[in-house]
Amino acid sequence: MNRITRRRLIGLAGVSAAGLAAGGVGLGKAVEDGGAEDTVPFYGPVQSGITTPAQDRLHFASFDVATTSERELRDLMRAWTEASARMCAGRTAGPTNATGVLPPDDTGEALGLTPARLTVTFGFGPTLFDDRFGLASKRPAALIDLPPFADESLQPERSGGDIAVQACADDPQVAFHAVRNLARIGRGVVYMRWSQLGFGRTSSTSRAQDTPRNLMGFKDGTNNIKLEDEDALRRFVWVDDGDGPAWMRNGTYLVSRRIRMLIEVWDRATLDDQEQTIGRHKTSGAPLGADREFDPVHVDSLPVDAHVRLAKSDVRILRRGYSFTDGVDDRLGQLDAGLFFLAFQRDPRTQFVPLQRRLAQNDALNEYVSHTGSAIFAVPPGAAGPGRFVGDGLL
């Protein structure tokens, strides 16, 4: 819960991100250089963590900016880019870790771990484009405020935010370490609004991956856009020239939805009911009436309110969500667990919004789920190489 007001934080903000990034003596060579194994390149035309084969773990954090200085915001994105590039390469977040009179530049809990295919992906929320930084005229039209949908129970303390950080890795401690160190670097400039841990991927984003299962026990990600689908990526994921402001070219838009599953209710539904709800067989993942997971879906043969029937469309999205559990709902004594839905797309106005509208109205799954958090972010292109930073086209 966020109890500190933005105004108060502006008053407290003294230390700039750049001030914290000063150089010094490095750690031993092995740690400084990191390893090439298990490494996903940070720099590139698009950000990693989108078409990267989905890692097993997630730590997602949404930050609000406490300063009103565009320069401090720029310095922050520069410092965050540099630290992220280092951490993704398996190095420490910063170079100064052996000076007794200074706090180390790296908190240390990832020392000795592999990079675990860490990716760090940044996004800018609609609120960053208010009047604080003079960015209003640069807000892309596609970065809408999401409209309300039927029957959602959104909690403000789990929704929105100025800047998103999505850290994915095959090791939970590596993902946590990345978010923690970025938060530390940003201290005084940003504060964390909400964060979400994900313990298992609920999507495959490459044909080389097996389809995982979500907490309802169903294979999830079968008909997802995969990194091998270059045509679909161009059509449905990457922002192209002419789609909006030039700074978003090769970017994409991220919608996050924290979807709580009413697991206790689901677990009392019969297998037939469960399969009719999704529109696929539970064990094989095949469409109802078919045998194999990747057999074609014939929507006309599915119940009118089956999730897959309503979700299938010529307009597609790239899903990259994670299972979560956040302990117990005190009022009901039930697990607070579900699917932290993450979807990347070229234009949420024509992709997520109509899709979610259809689902919110008619999906049989609604009996078993409740949307408790929501956010949308413009995900800029990647930093092309050292010296560049994520968002430098905007800031």
Ligand code: HEM
């Ligand atoms: C807890 C909530 C949800 C659960 C448990 C769930 C589960 C599933 C499952 C099991 C499949 C079939 C396997 C596959 O093709 O990936 C599927 C497909 C799909 N879902 Fe969901 N889903 C949820 C929420 C959503 C939401 C919020 C959206 C978008 C607004 C969505 C969009 C899709 C799409 C586009 C497909 C592929 C349909 C196709 O082309 O065959 N899902 N989902």
